Amino acid sequence: xxxxxxxxxxxxxxxxxxxxxxxxxxxxxxxxxxxxxxxxxxxxxxxxxxxxxxxxxxxxxxxxxxxxxxxxxxxxxxxxxxxxxxxxxxxxxxxxxxxxxxxxxxxxxxxxxxxxxxxxxxxxxxxxxxxxxxxxxxxxxxxxxxxxxxxxxxxxxxxxxxxxxxxxxxxxxxxxxxxxxxxxxxxxxxxxxxxxxxxxxxxxxxxxxxxxxxxxxxxxxxxxxxxxxxxxxxxxxxxxxxxxxxxxxxxxxxxxxxxxx
Amino acid sequence: xxxxxxxxxxxxxxxxxxxxxxxxxxxxxxxxxxxxxxxxxxxxxxxxxxxxxxxxxxxxxxxxxxxxxxxxxxxxxxxxxxxxxxxxxxxxxxxxxxxxxxxxxxxxxxxxxxxxxxxxxxxxxxxxxxxxxxxxxxxxxxxxxxxxxxxxxxxxxxxxxxxxxxxxxxxxxxxxxxxxxxxxxxxxxxxxxxxxxxxxxxxxxxxxxxxxxxxxxxxxxxxxxxxxxxxxxxxxxxxxxxxxxxxxxxxxxxxxxxxxxxxxxxxxxxxxxxxxxxxxxxxxxxxxxxxxxxxxxxxx
Amino acid sequence: xxxxxxxxxxxxxxxxxxxxxxxxxxxxxxxxxxxxxxxxxxxxxxxxxxxxxxxxxxxxxxxxxxxxxxxxxxxxxxxxxxxxxxxxxxxxxxxxxxxxxxxxxxxxxxxxxxxxxxxxxxxxxxxxxxxxxxxxxxxxxxxxxxxxxxxxxxxxxxxxxxxxxxxxxxxxxxxxxxxxxxxxxxxxxxxxxxxxxxxxxxxxxxxxxxxxxxxxxxxxxxxxxxxxxxxxxxxxxxxxxxxxxxxx
Numbered sequence: 001x002x003x004x005x006x007x008x009x010x011x012x013x014x015x016x017x018x019x020x021x022x023x024x025x026x027x028x029x030x031x032x033x034x035x036x037x038x039x040x041x042x043x044x045x046x047x048x049x050x051x052x053x054x055x056x057x058x059x060x061x062x063x064x065x066x067x068x069x070x071x072x073x074x075x076x077x078x079x080x081x082x083x084x085x086x087x088x089x090x091x092x093x094x095x096x097x098x099x100x101x102x103x104x105x106x107x108x109x110x111x112x113x114x115x116x117x118x119x120x121x122x123x124x125x126x127x128x129x130x131x132x133x134x135x136x137x138x139x140x141x142x143x144x145x146x147x148x149x150x151x152x153x154x155x156x157x158x159x160x161x162x163x164x165x166x167x168x169x170x171x172x173x174x175x176x177x178x179x180x181x182x183x184x185x186x187x188x189x190x191x192x193x194x195x196x197x198x199x200x201x202x203x204x205x206x207x208x209x210x211x212x213x214x215x216x217x218x219x220x221x222x223x224x225x226x227x228x229x230x231x232x233x234x235x236x237x238x239x240x241x242x243x244x245x246x247x248x249x250x251x252x253x254x255x256x257x258x259x260x261x
Numbered sequence: 262x263x264x265x266x267x268x269x270x271x272x273x274x275x276x277x278x279x280x281x282x283x284x285x286x287x288x289x290x291x292x293x294x295x296x297x298x299x300x301x302x303x304x305x306x307x308x309x310x311x312x313x314x315x316x317x318x319x320x321x322x323x324x325x326x327x328x329x330x331x332x333x334x335x336x337x338x339x340x341x342x343x344x345x346x347x348x349x350x351x352x353x354x355x356x357x358x359x360x361x362x363x364x365x366x367x368x369x370x371x372x373x374x375x376x377x378x379x380x381x382x383x384x385x386x387x388x389x390x391x392x393x394x395x396x397x398x399x400x401x402x403x404x405x406x407x408x409x410x411x412x413x414x415x416x417x418x419x420x421x422x423x424x425x426x427x428x429x430x431x432x433x434x435x436x437x438x439x440x441x442x443x444x445x446x447x448x449x450x451x452x453x454x455x456x457x458x459x460x461x462x463x464x465x466x467x468x469x470x471x472x473x474x475x476x477x478x479x480x481x482x483x484x485x486x487x488x489x490x491x492x493x494x495x496x497x498x499x500x501x502x503x504x505x506x507x508x509x510x511x512x513x514x515x516x517x518x519x520x521x522x523x524x525x526x527x528x529x530x531x532x533x534x535x536x537x538x539x540x541x542x543x544x545x546x547x548x549x550x551x552x553x554x555x556x557x558x559x560x561x
Numbered sequence: 562x563x564x565x566x567x568x569x570x571x572x573x574x575x576x577x578x579x580x581x582x583x584x585x586x587x588x589x590x591x592x593x594x595x596x597x598x599x600x601x602x603x604x605x606x607x608x609x610x611x612x613x614x615x616x617x618x619x620x621x622x623x624x625x626x627x628x629x630x631x632x633x634x635x636x637x638x639x640x641x642x643x644x645x646x647x648x649x650x651x652x653x654x655x656x657x658x659x660x661x662x663x664x665x666x667x668x669x670x671x672x673x674x675x676x677x678x679x680x681x682x683x684x685x686x687x688x689x690x691x692x693x694x695x696x697x698x699x700x701x702x703x704x705x706x707x708x709x710x711x712x713x714x715x716x717x718x719x720x721x722x723x724x725x726x727x728x729x730x731x732x733x734x735x736x737x738x739x740x741x742x743x744x745x746x747x748x749x750x751x752x753x754x755x756x757x758x759x760x761x762x763x764x765x766x767x768x769x770x771x772x773x774x775x776x777x778x779x780x781x782x783x784x785x786x787x788x789x790x791x792x793x794x795x796x797x798x799x800x801x802x803x804x805x806x807x808x809x
Binding site: 155 | 307308309310311314339340342345346387418419420421422423424442443444447448451470473478479480501504505507508
Binding site: 069 | 638728729768
């Protein structure tokens with residue numbers, strides 16, 4: 001089998017790439033997929049923290065790339081979810097410790113054993129970013145409805161080549177969209193010109209669960225859990241409609257004016 | 262053996278010092294220059310999205326209001342944002358790289374703020390890569406800026422790659438910005454470990470939500486500094502006003518009644534040497550009221 | 562084929578191929594002074610080029626005939642790494658291989674074949690190393706100040722840190738590790754296989770502890786008996802890492 005690989009990227013830091021990678025990964029696993037998450041943020045690793053797996057790291061992606069161990073030895077199997085694995089980054093090295101070819105190799109090797117490979121990309125557009133996208137079939141851009149984030153997302157769109165690229169709009173605050181203090185999802189999609197894979201509302205819960213290393217998806221009673229599962233479903237090709245949010249945004253309002261609703 | 266008076270040795274019980282409490286050491290002594298050089302401070306964090314750019318813009322603006330001549334430098338080549346946050350993106354024509362490559366003079370690249378005449382911006386290039394900026398030229402340019410301005414605030418990109426190294430190269434001081442979240446603190450710690458020994462480091466904890474701290478769902482400032490052990494110069498509360506202001510290109514310090522804005526003003530004053538205790542924030546519904554503690558919640 | 566002696570044993574340079582040609586040379590050299598190396602340990606530098614498991618087995622067997630235990634390999638690449646593993650050799654980082662052992666070497670020579678051996682890579686820490694200052698002739702090292710996330714310290718003897726060791730930092734010592742502060746990162750004592758090595762800390766809250774070939778992660782804070790802020794020692798007891806309170 002050859003699984004598909006996705007890089008989760010953004011350009012701007014702090015928009016929720018790592019949290020999204022962790023939770024979408026968990027969601028895919030709950031849907032029965034064999035998933036491996038790769039932390040490509042060498043020297044500033046966080047995916048292990050967000051997943052609560054930091055204590056079990058022995059080998060990392062740089063060890064695999066340099067042949068000090070087999071990929072299987074470096075993978076950490078999540079004990080809470082069947083089918084979820086993490087390939088952690090190194091903390092003591094930096095991004096120059098690995099090259100694009102090596103990353104591509106690692107991703108290709110893992111694609112043979114997993115349904116989905118999700119690569120958590122570092123912020124920025126430097127070496128680390130180029131490494132992270134090297135092995136990816138498709139891209140998922142995470143952005144928030146803020147000018148800086150959209151601008152940075154736009155910048156990296158140009159660097160992703162012909163890969164299929166979809167958006168996840170994170171930290172949407174519906175009340176602020178209604179008052180016109182925040183761009184709506186339609187606005188974001190229009191500006192960036194890509195399909196929306198998911199919309200994630202701003203939720204305080206995320207901070208706490210991230211700090212404690214317990215991805216929100218592990219608790220099906222949490223509101224955000226359903227959101228990520230929907231994203232996972234869409235990723236696997238299911239036609240799950242996006243929530244309406246009642247969010248009009250500028251374009252939404254214009255559209256309704258024209259349709260006359 | 263001579264008759265020696267044995268005095269009882271009293272060992273005074275000194276207050277235990279943190280093994281590595283970063284004391285505000287003075288910058289290494291330099292020969293007195295003919296022109297008084299300004300202070301160059303890199304605003305860094307490691308983790309993206311913790312508020313470096315907003316902090317740089319607001320502290321720069323507050324320093325300008327205090328009468329200082331300030332230049333804020335956007336060192337984020339390729340992903341510039343400082344111009345947007347300051348509302349100056351329409352006035353950008355030349356940028357840092359143009360100056361370094363001698364395609365224009367420094368004056369041609371500097372953008373003067375619309376409101377504060379003593380606040381300038383040196384924009385980043387949007388369409389280039391960070392590897393394009395040679396470190397020595399960056400250091401030289403920062404030196405040039407120090408000759409002209411009281412304060413040179415360098416907005417550092419996220420990460421620990423060449424962009425970070427370029428931003429640090431011309432700085433004598435650093436303000437590390439973090440939020441009270443595990444990942445952010447971890448990344449900030451990494452950054453501290455990478456900053457040159459000679460740099461004087463200070464800490465700003467951003468996006469604090471007192472209600473969450475009380476509930477136990479957010480780290481306290483004390484928790485953060487128990488790990489980072491840095492000289493704390495500011496605690497900035499989280500407010501929705503920040504997003505609105507940033508999107509509009511208005512500094513938060515200009516928003517009436519904004520606690521966040523007030524916090525930035527205090528940071529500027531502390532940078533100028535004023536000893537203002539850090540208030541403990543209380544959450545009263547949508548308002549944060551300050552309770553000034555006599556001792557001040559400073560170093561943990 | 563070269564044999565180098567270090568304080569911790571022998572280093573064999575085995576870069577030639579086919580590897581089997583090294584056997585004859587090895588035998589010839591050891592035959593010159595058959596009793597001299599008895600009881601020593603050897604680390605094999607295997608480089609990166611392929612070799613047959615049988616060839617490596619022949620090298621190991623030859624060494625055993627002279628009372629030398631081959632217990633580690635330095636490999637440059639996947640190929641030789643799996644070769645080494647298949648021969649039951651643990652992977653060792655080059656700089657640690659050459660590091661002298663602590664003076665009282667109490668490692669059990671039969672340790673290689675007991676059931677609890679895990680294959681771990683002894684890290685020397687590359688990249689941003691906060692080199693321990695004052696590395697003494699006996700390999701002990703002393704560092705003052707907080708060890709930050711991403712920094713690593715290594716000592717060929719014992720390692721003492723006066724300060725905190727933050728999460729994301731790594732300490733490696735051939736001997737003991739002492740942290741006069743909070744240990745929140747990863748500490749590996751007895752890195753060359755000394756089961757009697759210990760880790761001491763004023764606050765033992767590590768992400769992970771490694772002593773010799775054992776690895777353990779600390780239990781989550783709420784599971785440990787009520788938040789004790791007292792000095793503790795981690796050591797191996799009955800084949801597992803345990804934490805004991807430090808007695809006054």
